[in-house]
Amino acid sequence: MAWGWLDRKHGESSEWTGFLEKGVRLEGKLETTGTLRIDSAMKGTLVSEGVLTLGEHAQVEGEIVGNRVVIHGRFTGTIRAKGRVEIHPKAIVSAEIHTPCLVIEPGSVFDGECHLPEPGDGLKPVAISIRSITQPTTEPSSAQLSPT
Secondary structure (H helix, E strand, C coil), X not given: CCCHHHHCCCCCCCCEEEEECCCCXXXXXXXXXXXXXXXXXXXXXXXXXXXXXXXXXXXXXXXXXXXXXXXXXXXXXXXXXXXXXXXXXXCEEEEEEECCEEEECCCCEEEEEEEEECCCCXXXXXXXXXXXXXXXXXXXXXXXXXXX
């Protein structure tokens, strides 16, 4: 079923704004306030106040400015997230990421740099260079980075 992902529950509580299915190509700027899923090719800027999910077929190049970013497909560029960034199995990400929480699941590929803000008023970022190809394990686990 092409819309089978609508039946899945991923802990996303915000209202669905829309989706871009496989076969769609978009170039430019896209802004949304709710939950958006992209399973298409896109080049440009994505601005999201809710949850932005790049599906398994997504091939996105550009900049993401958002709250929570969930990646199952391919992304190249820059991510600025107020909440967290999740890189799921089979995802391939080559990016500079600015977020207070980065989750890299086993089976994903991340090549880039992560900037985590330090706790405190100044929120001075801490830069961490990462080149990671995680291998799936028999037990579900995830690598989490957070400022220390």
